[in-house]
Structures are given as C-alpha cells and as structure tokens.
Amino acid sequence: MQPGKLSGKVALVTGATSGIGEATALALAAEGAHVAIAARRVRRLNDLAERIRQAGGEALPIETDVADEAQASEMVGRVLRECGRLDLLLNVAGVGVAAPFQNTTTAEYRQMVDVNILGVLYPIHAALPAMKRQGDGHIVIVSSGTGRYIHPSTVYSGTKHAISAIAESLRREIGKDWIRVTCIEPGAVKTEFTSRMREDVRKSVEQRLGDMEQLESEDIAAAILYAVTQPRRININILTLYPTQQA
Ligand SMILES: NC(=O)c1ccc[n+]([C@@H]2O[C@H](COP(=O)([O-])OP(=O)(O)OC[C@H]3O[C@@H](n4cnc5c(N)ncnc54)[C@H](OP(=O)(O)O)[C@@H]3O)[C@@H](O)[C@H]2O)c1
Numbered sequence: 001m002q003p004g005k006l007s008g009k010v011a012l013v014t015g016a017t018s019g020i021g022e023a024t025a026l027a028l029a030a031e032g033a034h035v036a037i038a039a040r041r042v043r044r045l046n047d048l049a050e051r052i053r054q055a056g057g058e059a060l061p062i063e064t065d066v067a068d069e070a071q072a073s074e075m076v077g078r079v080l081r082e083c084g085r086l087d088l089l090l091n092v093a094g095v096g097v098a099a100p101f102q103n104t105t106t107a108e109y110r111q112m113v114d115v116n117i118l119g120v121l122y123p124i125h126a127a128l129p130a131m132k133r134q135g136d137g138h139i140v141i142v143s144s145g146t147g148r149y150i151h152p153s154t155v156y157s158g159t160k161h162a163i164s165a166i167a168e169s170l171r172r173e174i175g176k177d178w179i180r181v182t183c184i185e186p187g188a189v190k191t192e193f194t195s196r197m198r199e200d201v202r203k204s205v206e207q208r209l210g211d212m213e214q215l216e217s218e219d220i221a222a223a224i225l226y227a228v229t230q231p232r233r234i235n236i237n238i239l240t241l242y243p244t245q246q247a
Contacts, residue, residue: 015093019191
C-alpha cells in the first residue's frame with residue numbers, strides 16, 4: 001500500500017461493526033493508519049479486519065462492550081501493548097431510542113447513559129496517560145445534531161448534549177498537552193441505528209424522515225478524516241453535518 005496521510009499512526013475506533021464506525025475504520029486504514037476496531041459483534045469485527053488486511057492495511061479487532069469500564073480499559077491496554085502507541089481515539093459507539101421521555105423506559109435511559117456517556121468517558125480515561133506521554137493525540141467524539149439542537153428524543157438528546165459539552169470542556173483542558181478534541185454532530189445518517197429501536201419508535205422515526213435523502217456513513221467518515229489530517233496546530237472543534245433537506 002502507498003504511504004497515506006496517516007501512515008505510522010495508530011487509531012482505535014469504537015462502534016466499528018456498522019455504520020459510521022465501520023466507514024471511519026475503512027477510511028483511516030485506507031490512509032495508512034493501523035486501525036484497532038472495537039464493538040461487541042465479533043464476527044463482524046473479524047470480517048472488517050479481513051477486508052482491511054485484504055486492501056493492504058493493518059487491523060486489530062478487539063471485542064469490547066464500551067459501557068463496561070474494565071473492558072474499555074483493557075481495549076486501550078491491548079492497543080498500547082500490541083501497537084505500541086495510540087494516536088487517534090475515535091468514540092463512535094452509540095445507541096439511541098429516539099422517542100419522547102414518556103415513551104422511553106428506564107432500562108433504555110440507562111443503556112443510553114451507559115453507552116453514549118460512560119462508554120465514551122472510559123476509553124478516554126484509559127487513553128489519556130499514553131497520549132500525554134506521547135505529547136500528541138487526537139480524540140474524536142461522535143455526538144449528534146440532537147446534542148446541539150432539540151429533536152423529539154428527550155433522553156438520547158440529553159446524552160448527546162452531555163457528550164458535546166464534555167468534548168468542548170475536554171478540548172480546553174488538554175489542548176495545552178497537544179491533545180486535540182473534535183466533536184462530530186451529524187443529522188440523519190442512513191445506518192442500522194434506527195433498525196435497533198423498538199418497532200413503534202422506529203416507525204415514528206421513519207415516518208418523520210419520510211423520503212428525505214439522508215447522509216451516508218462515508219460522508220461522516222470523510223468529515224472525520226478531514227479533522228484528523230489537519231496540521232497539528234489546527235484543532236477542528238465541532239463539525240455539524242445535516243442532510244440538506246433536514247430541518
Ligand atoms: N445514524 C444517525 O442518524 C446518527 C445521527 C447522529 C449521530 N449518530 C451517532 O453515530 C454513532 C454511530 O451510529 P451509527 O448511525 O453508525 O449506528 P449503528 O450502525 O447502529 O452503529 C452503532 C455501533 O455502536 C456499537 N455499539 C453499540 N453499543 C455498544 C457497546 N455497548 N459497546 C461497544 N460498541 C457498541 C455497535 O456495535 P455492536 O452492536 O457490535 O457492539 C455499532 O458498531 C452513534 O454514537 C450515534 O449516536 C447517528
């Protein structure tokens with residue numbers, strides 16, 4: 001493979017088994033990064049690793065539930081042990097029940113808080129000491145447009161507002177150590193995201209979106225690639241990308 005813009009870099013992508021995470025892993029690998037890929041579905045992780053290798057790239061699949069602190073910590077530990085460093089941490093894993101508060105169960109609140117907030121904080125906590133030692137690093141957090149504006153998805157929106165706020169505070173805290181933080185806030189993207197929701201919620205989301213042309217996962221991966229290939233002096237703070245027709 002020809003050297004790319006990320007040759008020599010080690011990246012860790014959570015939520016790599018579908019949608020935005022998968023597209024991001026492929027985009028980073030195509031630019032030469034050694035990509036560690038993490039999520040819970042092992043077969044999909046292994047398939048993706050194989051596709052990356054067949055294209056001439058390097059991949060390390062790591063089965064991980066990011067909402068489990070010990071697993072999140074071990075995921076980062078494995079990357080450091082097996083790849084020697086960690087340059088890019090891409091927190092893509094997320095779950096959502098895009099429903100009003102009164103149509104969301106307490107188990108669903110808990111899962112969204114666990115994955116969308118704690119599942120981002122644990123990997124960052126584990127990665128920061130190594131990035132500080134390296135004097136270099138970049139953390140990307142995939143939040144959502146619903147983390148900036150209000151859409152009818154009360155708890156999901158709340159978790160994404162929290163993580164967008166955390167991203168900006170963290171950026172201000174660790175930029176002096178040459179660690180960059182970028183928050184990505186997409187509108188509707190065509191992935192498996194809605195298909196994981198309860199049937200009534202999925203139907204109401206599909207009805208709301210209608211036949212609007214949604215973004216593709218590759219559109220978000222390209223935005224992430226843009227942010228992580230800037231010169232070191234530039235921190236892309238926030239990228240908000242919506243389908244042109246989405247209000
Ligand atoms: N699609 C949209 O319209 C949209 C819009 C704005 C923001 N987003 C955000 O974009 C991110 C990616 O979503 P997507 O649209 O690409 O959806 P997706 O296709 O459903 O992908 C979600 C990914 O997260 C992983 N994941 C879920 N829970 C996990 C856990 N506990 N531990 C580890 N991995 C976990 C899933 O893998 P496993 O099931 O294999 O673990 C999967 O790889 C999410 O943070 C989402 O909130 C999506």
